[in-house]
Amino acid sequence: MQDHADDFDSTHVTLAHGNGGRFMRELIERVFARHLANPLLDVQADAVPLPAIDGEMVFTTDGFTVQPLEFPGGDIGSLAIHGTVNDLSVAGARPLYLALNAFIEEGLEIAQLERIAASLARAAREAGVQVVAGDTKVVRRGEGGGLYLATTGVGVRARGLRLGMDAIRAGDAVLVSGPIGDHGIAVMFAREQFGLRGDLQSDAASVYPLTSALLDGPGVRFMRDPTRGGLAMIANEICRATGLTVRLREPAIPVRNPVRSVCDMLGYDPMYLACEGRVVAVVDPERVESALAAWRRLPSGRDSVLIGRIEAGKPHVVLETELGGERLIEELEDDPLPRIC
């Protein structure tokens, strides 16, 4: 066909990188395949074979549109790994294989795309998953927010594992593995200039060490990572699914000082802020101590605590405040911090 002035040696992604031809192949080989190289990945194949899975296979998918693409403690690449790894982990599975979709906006700097691909590959290695399939599309300038990613994961879990909101009973305990809201506030800091950036980083990480440590013992009813909508969202979902009350003690909920300061200043409620590396678990009351002990042996679970109980009563979320009052925590309707994942 006709000549094209921009080639891969230029510094920014062009529409020609998305057309199925040589430029696309070069972009995929040099940026994605180089960083993600593993024995199963085959950028020539229409579909890759996966090794046989010994256990129950679980499947999940998630999309990522975070702005900015890079923020303290992570970027859209590492987030796309952690998000899907974590959905598999809280379902009680060991994450194994991922597929990756990239929607790249024309004009994205190739150096930035490479940094994100390298970070994504590093996060995958650390989480013990292989990215075995992928696809890239390039969209016109002004039509793609820089970069959107989607990851779809396959994991394996023990057959017969019963884990879910339907296993929750009145009397169960609610645990959280660490401070809430770091991710939400870190992304907001990366967007705006508040002069109080400090050392706050996103908590984005694989929660598989936490979930597998918990599943080494009995009495685990349900686990979830509090992402969009935060702790408030999970607590409301539990109420809706079980018809029970979720009673949380505000003084027990860990919130780092800089997160609390920003919330006080700007009127955010930490209950609604996203985490990307925490686990909320509902466990048998008998299991509380051993569960917290198991979590506290891990660096990511050092600050884990008991934050509340499930009770018979109306299906709502009650927050006991520091001063002995109570307030109801409603489901999120409008988001104070959009595009945090």
Place this chain on the structure above:
Amino acid sequence: MQDHADDFDSTHVTLAHGNGGRFMRELIERVFARHLANPLLDVQADAVPLPAIDGEMVFTTDGFTVQPLEFPGGDIGSLAIHGTVNDLSVAGARPLYLALNAFIEEGLEIAQLERIAASLARAAREAGVQVVAGDTKVVRRGEGGGLYLATTGVGVRARGLRLGMDAIRAGDAVLVSGPIGDHGIAVMFAREQFGLRGDLQSDAASVYPLTSALLDGPGVRFMRDPTRGGLAMIANEICRATGLTVRLREPAIPVRNPVRSVCDMLGYDPMYLACEGRVVAVVDPERVESALAAWRRLPSGRDSVLIGRIEAGKPHVVLETELGGERLIEELEDDPLPRIC
């Protein structure tokens, strides 16, 4: 949190539909879950269990950014099913399960989203696949091209099936299951007004009936669906992978009259146009007749033909023209019709 003026009863998607709260849940339940309902889909779960797979599991993913979102013969929803179903099919697999990602631009009409979700669900039913996992993100107005989709598929194929470009030998025959370029031209017609719309429709469809019919017999080396980059792209990939010549006979390659007219008028080459429901197969020369007979028994393979041969020689694609000349078909560099899938 604060009140939100736009609720689900409004006619267009708002950012609040993507924030993890009530509006998002309602959008997912009313638009996606309602149309896609199947026993495995659980919009509450982080990850869904899949039944055990008897055979070799294969895995693939694809992204979709077609403009306009609806075109004669299909839309981005049906295309997102067919694209991934076809990647599994040409790998010799039976498509089983899909995960769906939707990136929705604020302002998209909910009625259009519903039409697309219904079409997607219909295509999935017809192709015999279940959409078992999904995720939705809403991006700001001006940042999402209306709607992007990604689908990731799991399929199963016979253990030990050896299918791939490395199985191709000199002397093998190249078949195509039907006319090329319908999809590319149908999408272009939907974009522009040429006054010659006629009855041309996209060929988008599941190719699983075609691929499984071929695999009922021996001697199948390699199959692929000619999407972005068209027949030229596949032929060039075969050359690159095998070091052999692909010799195609232009008069044998089926191109519908309206496609040929548009190509003549606007200077497009049908060799580079995308199909979304055709198969190119390389087979043992002994298999040609029975393969074409098997295809011609299917409505979608009625116009299947032998279009060329693999030969020892330089790794290039030679097109024998109607007048007895020869021209080399280069790999696509610049795309005459971007955003067709």
